Amino acid sequence: MTDLAELAQLIRADSKTQGQPVSKLGYFCAPFRPASGPFADKVIKVYRGLSDASALDRLKTCHDDYVQAMYDSKVGLPQTDFYLLDMDGTRIPVIVQEALPSDSMMRPLMLSRPVDETLEMMEAAGEVISTFWHWAQDIDTRIGFHPSIRNFAYVDGRAVFFDTFPPLIHYSRDEMGKMLLTFSDKRLMRVVGPLFQNKVTGIQDEWYSPPETLVGLVGSACRLRPDDAQAYLSWGRDFAQRRMQPWLDEALAGMQEPPRLPGYWTGFRKLLGLQGEPNLKEKGET
Structure with a gap:
């Protein structure tokens, strides 16, 4: 106790x-x-x-x-x-x-290990995403999941998810949007955020969409290792066909190019001093 x-x-x-x-x-x-x-x-x-x-x-x-x-x-x-x-x-x-082993955090492992090993980590994380959403199909309340790379550890070949706040269950979209401001530990976000409430509320939408959580995982990998982006896109499309069949079309549509974070979120992140990699540049972008 x-x-x-x-x-x-x-x-x-x-x-x-x-x-x-x-x-x-x-x-x-x-x-x-x-x-x-x-x-x-x-x-x-x-x-x-x-x-x-x-x-x-x-x-x-x-x-x-x-x-x-x-x-x-x-x-x-x-x-x-x-x-x-x-x-x-x-x-x-x-x-x-x-506590999980300090050397098991997936984000630094994704940055430091050879690409073939990182693809094994992606497969393990993808299995967690697929397992959750297939299970959640039978749940009759609003429920979400935020399986970004930074919310996983990689232990003995398994991805371990450890993020439970805010609890993505029972709250409406508007309620969760307000929670993103209420519980931010950045005073600047609590002061300025209400001026952009609609944008802040939209941050959560990916967490409640099965295909978008997979697309988000792939996008995170592409931003972490832009030189290997095509390997992660190829893995993501293959995984969607194998393990995300109910949401296949939407998942594939989101992985034709390296997925990008919304500009307003990358702006908030920079303003608040939060760590995170920038979006990959689109073709023709300088």
Whole structure:
């Protein structure tokens, strides 16, 4: 059982006690793994608190349901627990997740390994995407999935998905659009974002589309290794024909050229100082 008092003390501690952030790619928080102590085998993710108690209670319910969906769909999610931690009179959403080996993160592996090995990683990640969406066809609530390369580890030949926030279940499109602003840890996004609410809301659309999640995975690989883009496009088209038959036409249509992120999202990302590779230039573009 998690010692919540110990967890609160850890969150209040300085960065030396907390240990190093495990990722600088996060939009909602900077996950960290404690250097020692009872949580040394965990990754801790701390999110913004809210004054709206009912919204927080709903968040916990949705997150619990989403984690259960991840377990039921067998995407390989590590043990993941969600708490509303009382911190100085404010309830703070906190996720405590079983830590994965630091050298298993798929993004740096995709950058460092030979192309044939990266294609094996893509196949493993594709299997997770296919498994989830075939399972989700029988689900009668709005549910999404965000299987970008940065949300996977690669362990013993398997892709392990580990991202559960925000919980992409039960919320309407408009509600999720507002959550993308409410829980951003970037004050600039919370201040400026409402002026572009329609654009911000659109960020999520890929996560709720089976073919677009595969296209998004391929696009990420192409941006990470532009010289190998054709290999990833070829893999993606082949995989879609083998494992994404219900959504084949739309998936193939999105992989004729290296997929591109919307310009507004790359702009937001640059403005917020988030890591990420640029889109590949289109033919004739300088």
